[in-house]
Amino acid sequence: MTSAVHCQAIRKSFDSGEARVEVLRGIDFQARAGEMTFLVGPSGCGKTTLISVIAGLLDASAGEVALFGQTIAGLSARDQIVFRRQNLGFVFQQYNLLPSLTAAENAAVPLLAAGVKRSVAVKRSTEMLHKLGIGHRAEAFPKVLSGGQQQRVALARALVHEPRLIICDEPTAALDHKTGETVMELLASSAVHPERAVLVVTHDNRVFQFADRIAHMNDGVITAVEENSKLRS
Ligand SMILES: Nc1ncnc2c1ncn2[C@@H]1O[C@H](COP(=O)(O)OP(=O)(O)O)[C@@H](O)[C@H]1O
Numbered sequence: 001m002t003s004a005v006h007c008q009a010i011r012k013s014f015d016s017g018e019a020r021v022e023v024l025r026g027i028d029f030q031a032r033a034g035e036m037t038f039l040v041g042p043s044g045c046g047k048t049t050l051i052s053v054i055a056g057l058l059d060a061s062a063g064e065v066a067l068f069g070q071t072i073a074g075l076s077a078r079d080q081i082v083f084r085r086q087n088l089g090f091v092f093q094q095y096n097l098l099p100s101l102t103a104a105e106n107a108a109v110p111l112l113a114a115g116v117k118r119s120v121a122v123k124r125s126t127e128m129l130h131k132l133g134i135g136h137r138a139e140a141f142p143k144v145l146s147g148g149q150q151q152r153v154a155l156a157r158a159l160v161h162e163p164r165l166i167i168c169d170e171p172t173a174a175l176d177h178k179t180g181e182t183v184m185e186l187l188a189s190s191a192v193h194p195e196r197a198v199l200v201v202t203h204d205n206r207v208f209q210f211a212d213r214i215a216h217m218n219d220g221v222i223t224a225v226e227e228n229s230k231l232r233s
């Protein structure tokens with residue numbers, strides 16, 4: 001089976017004053033195409049750092065990341081940006097919505113960046129907001145939305161351009177159980193495509209049932225990978 005994400009011997013250190021803290025200590029990890037992979041582990045173990053390296057938002061100190069067989073370091077800086085824009089949807093833990101744009105405009109950003117006409121882009125992003133149960137808030141600005149609503153706008157922005165790889169950091173943290181399930185169903189439906197994949201960092205054991213595979217992380221390394229075989233029939 002094809003690897004959507006392939007991490008080899010990834011290391012990442014941060015310098016804080018005198019000390020050098022190694023947060024990722026040799027990560028070997030794969031997420032397969034056609035699957036939804038969960039990354040779980042205690043707070044502070046390096047999950048956000050790892051997915052930031054995978055998404056190219058942070059540079060690794062050592063090691064290699066390949067996405068769908070493409071080694072990212074092998075691309076020029078410009079090509080990396082284009083590759084990311086075309087292939088990746090990322091949901092940040094803190095949502096990172098643009099305050100001066102409405103919910104529909106925020107969710108339309110990847111389409112606008114790809115050159116889609118504004119009216120078409122906003123129509124499609126509004127449809128995605130409807131699927132996530134917040135279509136009625138399409139015209140609202142982030143500051144008047146609840147945490148759960150902002151989280152769903154961030155999800156709509158990651159899903160709207162149907163990227164090959166969707167990476168989400170704690171996507172159900174601010175959602176009630178039912179909404180969390182709706183979100184997981186949407187994510188799972190994007191993962192079933194043989195050339196796509198979804199990678200989700202989560203603490204939320206209520207949604208573990210949606211994973212095809214669960215990778216456990218502790219203190220900067222992957223400690224175990226479990227296949228969730230009982231789910232798929
Ligand atoms: N930019 C940074 N500078 C210094 N330390 C950082 C930085 N980002 C993360 N860390 C540290 O790396 C560790 C792992 O953080 P993180 O990847 O956010 O963990 P998780 O997402 O699993 O909770 C934490 O101890 C955190 O303080």
Ligand SMILES: [Mg+2]
Pocket residue numbers: 047048049093169
């Ligand atoms: Mg985190």
